[in-house]
Each structure stands twice: as C-alpha cells, then as structure tokens.
Amino acid sequence: MSDSRPIALDAMGGDHAPHEIVAGAVHAVRERRLPVVLVGSPRILYEALADHDATKEVPIVRAEEALAMDEGALASLRRPRSSIAIACHLVRRGDASAVVSAGSTAGIVATGRLRLKAQQGVLRPAIAVALPTLPTPTLLVDAGANAEVKPEMLVQFAHLGAAYAELAYDIPEPRIGLLTIGSEAEKGNKLVKRAHELLQTSPGIHFTGNVEGHDLLTGKVDVVTTDGFTGNVALKTMEGAVRYAFGELAETIGESRLAKFGALMQRGRLRELRRRLDAEAHGGAVLLGLNGTVVIAHGSSKALAISAACQVAADLSAGGIVSRIGDRVAATHRSHRLW
Amino acid sequence: MSDSRPIALDAMGGDHAPHEIVAGAVHAVRERRLPVVLVGSPRILYEALADHDATKEVPIVRAEEALAMDEGALASLRRPRSSIAIACHLVRRGDASAVVSAGSTAGIVATGRLRLKAQQGVLRPAIAVALPTLPTPTLLVDAGANAEVKPEMLVQFAHLGAAYAELAYDIPEPRIGLLTIGSEAEKGNKLVKRAHELLQTSPGIHFTGNVEGHDLLTGKVDVVTTDGFTGNVALKTMEGAVRYAFGELAETIGESRLAKFGALMQRGRLRELRRRLDAEAHGGAVLLGLNGTVVIAHGSSKALAISAACQVAADLSAGGIVSRIGDRVAATHRSHRLW
Incomplete structure (x- = not known):
C-alpha cells in the first residue's frame, strides 16, 4: 500500500x-x-x-x-x-x-x-511511546498528553495503543496492561480500579491485568495504558534511572585500573546500548x-x-492508523449501545 | 541521646x-x-x-x-x-x-x-524511601501508602520528609521538590497545581519548585513530595529500569570476547553497584x-x-522523629489560624 x-x-x-x-x-x-x-x-x-x-x-x-x-x-x-x-x-x-x-x-x-x-x-488524543523491549516494543499510552483523565479514556488509550501495535509490530491480539501499584484488581486509585473493571469487559481488548512500574521494560505486555501524568512521570523516571546507572557504571569502571582495558573495548558498545535505552530518542512518540x-x-x-x-x-x-483507530472506537460504541 | x-x-x-x-x-x-x-x-x-x-x-x-x-x-x-x-x-x-x-x-x-x-x-501517614543520591539521599514521600490524596496532604508529606532529612542527614533546610510533568508552575494535574500554590506559601518549607521523573536520582532536592500512586509507580519504574540496564549491560559485555577479561575484573564492583542502586533494598522505607x-x-x-x-x-x-513531625505540623496549623 x-x-x-x-x-x-x-x-x-x-x-x-x-x-x-x-x-x-x-x-x-x-x-x-x-x-x-x-x-x-x-x-x-x-x-x-x-x-x-x-x-x-x-x-x-x-x-x-x-x-x-x-x-x-x-x-x-x-x-x-x-x-x-x-x-x-x-x-x-x-x-x-x-x-x-x-x-x-x-x-x-x-x-x-x-x-x-x-x-x-x-475522547482524547494521546501520546504513544515505544519502549525498547524485545522482541517488539511495549507501547506506553498516554505518555503525557492528558494530565487529567477519566476511566473511559484509559480504555480508549488501550485501543489507540492496540491499533498501533497491530499495525507497526504485526501483533494480532496485543496484550494490554493497566499501570498501577499492585497486581491485584483492587490495587490503585479510583481511576484505575474503575478502568480495570471496564477493561475486563471491553470488546476488542485483550486485557491481561495490572502491571507495575518494574514491568514496563520486561515485555510482559504490548500496550501499557495509563493517564498522561503517571505515564510521563514513569517515562522520565526510566530515562533518569538509565542515565544514572550508566553514570555510576562509568565511575565504577574508572575506579579500577585493571578494568580499563576492558572498559575501552566496551565503550562503543556501551554508547550504542545507552542510545538504545534512551526511550524517547529511540522510538520517538506518536500522537494518536x-x-x-x-x-x-x-x-x-x-x-x-x-x-x-x-x-x-x-x-x-x-x-491506515487513523481508520484502524476509527474502526476500534466505533466497535466500542456499537457494543455499548447493545447494553 | x-x-x-x-x-x-x-x-x-x-x-x-x-x-x-x-x-x-x-x-x-x-x-x-x-x-x-x-x-x-x-x-x-x-x-x-x-x-x-x-x-x-x-x-x-x-x-x-x-x-x-x-x-x-x-x-x-x-x-x-x-x-x-x-x-x-x-x-x-x-x-x-x-x-x-x-x-x-x-x-x-x-x-x-x-x-x-x-x-x-x-492527615495521612506516608512512606519515605531514601533514593541513592550523593552526598545525601533524596527522600521520596509518599512512596505508596496513599493512592488517593488531597493537595494539603502533599504539603504534609513535604513536612514528613523534611523532618526525616533534618534528623537523618543533618540538612538544616531541606530542599523540597514537587513531582510533576514539567518545570513550570502551571504544569501537571489539578492536584499538583494546587499543591504547588500551597507549597509556595507554606512556612517551614523550602520549596524549590517542580521536579520531573529524571530529577529523582540527580540529588537536585532533598525531599520529593508526591501522591503514593505516582510515587510507587516511579519507584518501581526506577528499579525496573536499573535492572534492565544491567541486564542489557551483561549481554553487551558477554558479546565481546576481548572485553571478558575486563568484565571479570568488574563483576564484583558491578554487583555492589547494582545492590546500591536497588532503591528499596538500599534505604528501606519508613512509615512516617x-x-x-x-x-x-x-x-x-x-x-x-x-x-x-x-x-x-x-x-x-x-x-525524636515523632516530636519533630509534631512540631512541624503544629506550626502549620498555627500559621493557618493566623489567616
């Protein structure tokens, strides 16, 4: 096409x-x-x-x-x-x-x-950022467009991300996770508890449950849905933590004379790794x-x-990302009308 | 004593x-x-x-x-x-x-x-976690006790953290940062925008402004105040990102034969570094x-x-952490009565 x-x-x-x-x-x-x-x-x-x-x-x-x-x-x-x-x-x-x-x-x-x-x-366009997981990226939606959201919007963010994952990574039924602070359904704030209920019964959504901050880079799900406030804090925290880990690492390597030879060998690879881990620089972001x-x-x-x-x-x-999203959203509306 | x-x-x-x-x-x-x-x-x-x-x-x-x-x-x-x-x-x-x-x-x-x-x-007890910044840790409050908060609670979390930083790290006037998604005062959701206003006029609080996720490990402030939902997501994201960076690093080192000698030399130091970066294991958490x-x-x-x-x-x-917190909270109440 x-x-x-x-x-x-x-x-x-x-x-x-x-x-x-x-x-x-x-x-x-x-x-x-x-x-x-x-x-x-x-x-x-x-x-x-x-x-x-x-x-x-x-x-x-x-x-x-x-x-x-x-x-x-x-x-x-x-x-x-x-x-x-x-x-x-x-x-x-x-x-x-x-x-x-x-x-x-x-x-x-x-x-x-x-x-x-x-x-x-x-309801609200949202930003999707591709996190550097393997074999395919995990999409974080919303990564910062909407600081204040309603539970229904978290369901839509899941649809936006699912349409993207289907198209860009050829994933037939993207696994959706809801970012919160515990794996049990009752964990989190009112927003995510209600979103959890909605996601469980949303047609077209393969909801695999709650995910936590430490799941973002493990490839456990294909799409993580969250409000833009939490998503942006998480994204920037991730970038800061990776930068910090590499900074500390450089010092650790520098401290050891014996290690310097090895460190020199690794420098090119480390630079490449660091670049890949810089999530925003890596995938860029898409406003969906x-x-x-x-x-x-x-x-x-x-x-x-x-x-x-x-x-x-x-x-x-x-x-055809726009029409794919349109189809998903329209299907949601039809199913709502049935009830 | x-x-x-x-x-x-x-x-x-x-x-x-x-x-x-x-x-x-x-x-x-x-x-x-x-x-x-x-x-x-x-x-x-x-x-x-x-x-x-x-x-x-x-x-x-x-x-x-x-x-x-x-x-x-x-x-x-x-x-x-x-x-x-x-x-x-x-x-x-x-x-x-x-x-x-x-x-x-x-x-x-x-x-x-x-x-x-x-x-x-x-109003609400909160969890303080010491992040591994230098020369003294940055305290993240609340790291997960309260998923749902009001702006006034974010001011109190700042007081809880300040009392801890004064006592444990001998910091006379701890710098307080508010975790949000942009450095400007108007950035964030309603909760943090109102908290920003309150923090600016709170006696006993040395508020240095908004901080973002990438500031958590730079030592920019002594206390980061946030709701327990955002704080817990940030903490776990940080841990996951560090774990991920080290995992990728191990693979990168493993790929290069020439680097193996250096890698062996570094293994002990890397383990030590990784342990130190595991924020929760490092500082433990205190319920204040x-x-x-x-x-x-x-x-x-x-x-x-x-x-x-x-x-x-x-x-x-x-x-005397309890009485220090008591004094700070009482002073806040007195100053509120003046108005």
Whole structure:
C-alpha cells in the first residue's frame, strides 16, 4: 500500500532546527525514498537544502513563524501560521499524509488538537511511546498528553495503543496492561480500579491485568495504558534511572585500573546500548487519535532520527492508523449501545 | 541521646523469615549494640536463636499469628495477634521504641495505622524511601501508602520528609521538590497545581519548585513530595529500569570476547553497584506520621539488611522523629489560624 502524498516535516522545531531537520529530510528522500515537504522559512530552508545540493529534491512550504521549544500549549492559539500549524493544515487539506515535528511536545499536542481535531469517537488524543523491549516494543499510552483523565479514556488509550501495535509490530491480539501499584484488581486509585473493571469487559481488548512500574521494560505486555501524568512521570523516571546507572557504571569502571582495558573495548558498545535505552530518542512518540498521523521526534533529534521518524510516520499513515483507530472506537460504541 | 527501650522486630514478616530476621537481630545486638526484641512464635524463635548461641541476648515476645506476604490491608483487621500487630502494640504501650518489619508493605501500613494511629495533626501517614543520591539521599514521600490524596496532604508529606532529612542527614533546610510533568508552575494535574500554590506559601518549607521523573536520582532536592500512586509507580519504574540496564549491560559485555577479561575484573564492583542502586533494598522505607517509628525493610531482606533497618529505626527514634513531625505540623496549623 502506498501513498504518494508527502510527509509534512516541521523544519523549524527542535534543538537542531533547521539544519539537522533539513539533513534528515534529505536522508529520508534519498535513502528511504519517502516523499517529504519541509515547512518553514523558505529562504533559510533553500540555503540549507543547497548545502546538500537538494533544492530540487525537497519542496518547501512557507511558514514564517515557529513555536519556540519553551512555548507551551497557548502559543498554538497565538500562532496560526507557525510551521507546525501549517504542517497540520497540509494534512487536514489532504496535501500531506502525516506530520513530523521535533518541536515542543506541548506545542505539537495543542496545535494538533486545534488544527487536525480528534477523530470521531475519540475522547482524547494521546501520546504513544515505544519502549525498547524485545522482541517488539511495549507501547506506553498516554505518555503525557492528558494530565487529567477519566476511566473511559484509559480504555480508549488501550485501543489507540492496540491499533498501533497491530499495525507497526504485526501483533494480532496485543496484550494490554493497566499501570498501577499492585497486581491485584483492587490495587490503585479510583481511576484505575474503575478502568480495570471496564477493561475486563471491553470488546476488542485483550486485557491481561495490572502491571507495575518494574514491568514496563520486561515485555510482559504490548500496550501499557495509563493517564498522561503517571505515564510521563514513569517515562522520565526510566530515562533518569538509565542515565544514572550508566553514570555510576562509568565511575565504577574508572575506579579500577585493571578494568580499563576492558572498559575501552566496551565503550562503543556501551554508547550504542545507552542510545538504545534512551526511550524517547529511540522510538520517538506518536500522537494518536487525531484526523491524521503526527509523529513527535525527540527535541534533540539529529538527521538520522528525523529520517527514522519520517519512516514511522509513513508506515503508520500507509497502514491506515487513523481508520484502524476509527474502526476500534466505533466497535466500542456499537457494543455499548447493545447494553 | 539514648533510649534504653528495645526495637520491636517482627520476626515472622519477610521472604526469609524467621531465620534471616533472627540473624539480623543477633547482628544488631552484637555488632551495633542495639536493644532488640523479637516478636513471633517463641518456639521457632528460641530454636533459631539457639543456632546463634543467642537465646540469652535477644528476648522474645509471643505472637502466634503472622501476616502472609500476600495478605493486604484487610488482614490487619482480622489478625489482632499477628507479629506486626504485637510489635506495634509494644510501641504503643511504651515498651519498645520502634518497629521494624520486612512483611508486606500493605499489611504494615494498615496495621500501623490501626494500632499506632496517625499522630495529632497528621492527615495521612506516608512512606519515605531514601533514593541513592550523593552526598545525601533524596527522600521520596509518599512512596505508596496513599493512592488517593488531597493537595494539603502533599504539603504534609513535604513536612514528613523534611523532618526525616533534618534528623537523618543533618540538612538544616531541606530542599523540597514537587513531582510533576514539567518545570513550570502551571504544569501537571489539578492536584499538583494546587499543591504547588500551597507549597509556595507554606512556612517551614523550602520549596524549590517542580521536579520531573529524571530529577529523582540527580540529588537536585532533598525531599520529593508526591501522591503514593505516582510515587510507587516511579519507584518501581526506577528499579525496573536499573535492572534492565544491567541486564542489557551483561549481554553487551558477554558479546565481546576481548572485553571478558575486563568484565571479570568488574563483576564484583558491578554487583555492589547494582545492590546500591536497588532503591528499596538500599534505604528501606519508613512509615512516617504515626505515634511511633515504623521501618519497612524490603521483603527480600537478609540479616545485614535487617540489622541496618534496626539502626535506621533506632536513629529516628532517638532523634525524636515523632516530636519533630509534631512540631512541624503544629506550626502549620498555627500559621493557618493566623489567616
């Protein structure tokens, strides 16, 4: 299945915008054969493309404004002509298949909601992050879009994640876990206790029960559903803990002279491992439940990460993630009507 | 300051009860010169003490029942003669200075609340866990006692942690951070937004602002206040992430033949590091805000961990943690009355 429409790449968002974004676009076009349009300031982008001799390979769509990395949700209202807003507009009009941005998460979420709108039947779009488990990633949904939720939304987050896992990892019946603080059904706060009940009887959901924080990286389930507050705290705690473990490890290795030879041998592998464990940098994040695919690349993304994010966006879009979510949500509504 | 009253050690709680608990008691008495009474089945405990030739060094208080590790909060109501209930009773009567148990956390929290009661002015007792930061630990409060809280409780958790940090780590004005999903004041859910306002104007609180998951192990603050749901998810996520990082590391090292020599050299240090990073095993947890000190040792504790938990209990008790918390809470009430 192919889609000739290009990916709208927000060239102005991210710590290394626009140069690494442009380099990522060139990589995606040349190495991955993906159609990409860059959205941002034409003058700057033309010059950046010229550095790659790529002015004829990557079209530019004008957006003279940009959201700064520290601008939050409100900025999306104030800046209807920002690069991320224009990128969403291209998808809305059918001129692009998906959006990729390395800008501020809050800004992307707010702009996506405002410009693309939640798809029919979806209560709240949510962020899915792929955790580096094997053989396939565990998807954490919601990783930060919704700080305040209702139990029904946790069921929908499970559907959003299940649609993603089916499509991206070819898992026919994704196992769903509910993040809480004990494995027994009665453990947790009111929100998760009620969500536990709903998940048990939700059609289309293969609910395998509660999971705890230490289950996130064991591959016990394919999708972990949680509110965006807990999910974001868990995600950042995980990143901090991995960083801490490697920092302590470097000191431990440094302390031992005899170990230095071995340490040198390992340095390259350790760097690779560390990179893989950095969950956000690894999988990027996808904003699910909108009328269009939006991939949120890590703010620190360089060219290869941007190119990889374009691939994720292309795959989700080509696989029909929006209509898959629509089908799941509609089925839920039908089943509710029966009762 | 010394207290001649013994520590009441629940001999029947924990994965390695009673033998490792008894061995821990013997260690605490002989090596740390701490007075300890063992609470549990006299026949079993007498035999275990005899193995250490210690029947004359460690007194026994009878409790014929015990809470199983998988028994939750309700069991504490059904079993008024459990070893943990009797241990609490000894503190309540003034016959012991503190309780130490490696039993189920839910059972200890429920029994402590029921038998010792919350101290005057404390809305909710909470669990403090010491995270392995340097130079002094960061205290995470609440790490799991209260899944459902109000903003005022988050302010009290800050006070509980501050009293602990002052006493145990000699920090005159502990820095308090509020766990949420962004550093700006407006980030988070309703609970933390309101708590943020309250913390800013709370006397006796040196509030340094919001912290995120990745700040938990950087030593940025001395006390992190959070609800017990988020705190428990964060704690377990941290443990899981460290375990995962070390597992991946072992594989990475294993893959490289050249690195094996270095790896062997590092194995001992790595084991030590891993142990230190296991937050719960490291610091143990303290249930703060009751009329008495209750230390919750990790369920997997062996003798040395039990002995270390007895030291924590003795130090907190000798330092007057209960009255320090009482003073802080009373000061809050007075300042509230002024308004």
